[in-house]
Amino acid sequence: MEYIPNTPEDQREMLKAIGVSSIEDLLRDIPVEVRLKKDLNLPEPLSELELLKEMKNLSSMNANTEDFISFLGAGAYDHFIPSVVSHVLSRSEFYTAYTPYQAEMSQGFLQTIYEYQTMICELTGMEVANASMYDGASAMAEAALMGTRITKREEIIISSAVNPRYRKVLDTYLRGLKYPVKNIKWDNGITDIEKLSMVISDKTAVVVIQNPNFFGSLEDVAAIIELAHRHGAVAIIVADPIALGILKTAGELGADIVVGEGQPLGIPLNFGGPYLGFFAARMEHIRKMPGRIVGATTDKDGNVGYCLTFQTREQHIKRERATSNICTNEALVALAATVYMAAMGKHGLRDVANLCLQKMSYAKNKIRELKGYTIPFSAPTFKEFVVKTTVPSEKIQERLYSEKIIGGLNLGTYYPELKDHILLSVTEKRSRQDIERLIQCLSQVAGNVN
């Protein structure tokens, strides 16, 4: 076995040194009643050659964004990833390390996390960021919990224009604590602020919105934050990091916690994970934050170095009184995002955002002109938008697949009232030609003449 160096001779020598005659002698504390009586029933081992063939076979049974043109987003996006990202990530000094508890031996990773925290703060307009959460959904759930700790209140208000999958995860996280959750209806594709103002009270701990929201529409973030603060509630914004290339930061608008899915920042689609929950807040609340935080300090000679800090919030110290149970996070994914943000730099993120916006807008206007399709919501959108069809959306998807196009998301799955509504995503990767192909297919399937 190539992963296990011990030869029978090594084993004999080691057993002799230990003073036992067989490995079996070392297992004597395991009661015979629980010992496995037969071999595990698993497939026979494969050599590396056979194994790769098998894995390629599994891979080929999946559509991928190299062979298909994708207009599917809804929380996971087909953005361009510069080559530098995977090359830095393939350094095994990074990827075969673990949590940098031994700071002097982990300065490389610690510095990248410090740089990551800095970039997330710049992007969100916040004062402190942690080293990562599992994904956007769990980051949002943890943000809501942090909000209850800040306000010492329990009621959570969330817009139903927030990603429905995130809301499901929030519900799961709250199953034990039983904090009440109130969903605010949307209207014309954005959160109904009037409804929110009727529901919010001095019992409200947090108000959660997403911007751009699940329908791709831009919310009136400032108004909602102002409303939350008027009632002493914490305002949590779920942000798209690419949109922050052109949008005002939630921090500038007064948000208390900003979280989101970092996958658009140079992370492959990976069939849903590993992704990256980014998490940023106001410095005054740092002791209520979940997750690891890296800080700069000095060594005994006065040289700059980095270490994990504010660890008394964490489970390995505080146990049941910790701010979160998180231990292993998404450090390597955060490194990918750091390299991506460094590569895009001061102007690149804005360029990506503008490309998305221009192409989205072009596609939206073209579809608006098609017979059989309407754009039901008038709010401005960024890289996604909703289309209402007169043709059943399943029929459209089928047709698109036959043209090697992955259409958008059928919204009826998540919002029964939005049957035959499709959520389309257009990133910088879609060329005008890709968009024209989509338009042509949509047109044909709806029986347009052209």
Place this chain on the structure above:
Amino acid sequence: MSIKPIFEKGAPGRKAYSLPDIDVPEVEINKLIPSQFLNDGFINLPEVSEVELIRHFTRLSQLNFGVDMGFYPLGSCTMKYNPKVNEEAAKLSGLMNSHPLQSENLSQGALKLMYELEAFLKEIGGLDSVSLQPAAGAHGELAGMLVVRAYHEANGNPRKKVLIPDSAHGTNPASAALAGYDIVVIKSSKDGLVDIDELKRAVDTDCAAVMLTNPNTIGLFEKDILFISKVIHDAGALLYMDGANLNALLDITRPGDMGFDIVHFNLHKTFSTPHGGGGPGSGPIGVVEKLSPFIPVPIIEKGGDKYYLDYNRPHSIGSIHGFYGNFGVLVRAYTYIRRLGAKGLKEVSRNAILNANYIKKRLEGIYYLPNQGACMHECVFSAKFQKAKGVHAWDISKRLQDYGFHPPTVNFPLIVDEAIMIEPTETEAKETLDKFCDAMIAIAKEVETDPEIVKNAPHTRVVKRLDEAQAVKKPNLRWQKNLSNTIKNP
């Protein structure tokens, strides 16, 4: 030589990307989005060229230590070698570039892989159902504790408390508390195992579950596990296993056969997926039949020839991840299990146990051994002898860095004073173990002859020992333009 933050590198106008020109008619941004929503035009990110970027991160990587560079016996973390074929598999385009919401028809490869991995984990764990959703061990613990709650609620009473030994990982009490339970700490016996009398006293009809790690964090097998299981089940409570130490048990015994009702697997430990500097991990949970209805959705099912995502499980606790968990990690673990099969897994645990016992034997007497007898896949010493000379486990860990090893876990488990927890794993050769033991012995000698060299270690890394207290007192958690000048920068 430390490395300047990337924000202090480069120059205005430099960049490390190229993008296509806009190929659709361009409209001014403020015609598409109201100007009150827009920022003022740029974000304060670095401006570096591609070569500067690559050198920056490459040099940072050289200041880091991973399994590929040397021995990394970090106890409880199973820092085994990460096979490279796993990485190749995870990069295959159909696995890396597939969208989680593309139709099931277009995702049969991914679903088949997940379906089979669920089956492998059921077999390895001796369990009836598996959910691959949790993204890490602690995430699996939370899912597991919510399953406990859902089960008891379905029986009319969620119960109030969860019993956890004082030797447990901190995630256990933190996860149970997040699931709304009170924590009762069970003291360990003097031989490092669950104190059966304590346990019996604490178990009652308010007890929802007991969370155990087996082998426990002292590296010992809970030999009374069947009796413990009976006591707990007689009280109507559930038995949860923290699977952090599963690398000791493969093809030897199975959690389900020992009476555990719920187990989380750490795929990044036992199943060789890289730890990524702190993640991503993956923490699937497996359960016995009576808990199957409650595990997180979706589960992968097969109908005819077709694999599909099953959300239609009305008693499920719901989803705990935005999609299906850390799929890329699942691919690596799947690849590993297919490479090894039952035959290979059998060698894994047996060699891990052999290696740990070999280290234990070589260091016995030089470092204090709180518990006698054979250990499982890791051994726990105490720096009690060295403490008498004013040297702590923490100091010894720092000195080990100078000898070129990543230190073991120190000061955990909490029940061992000055704990040094060594987990060599099966992927290390005897010569490596010998060199490590030689270093440990040399350090013990230094404690006698020149304790200052240990207390002031490390001496050979890029930085000397860091002032961790200052990092809290004067928080510097992000780079800011003038702040870095306040600290001496070489």
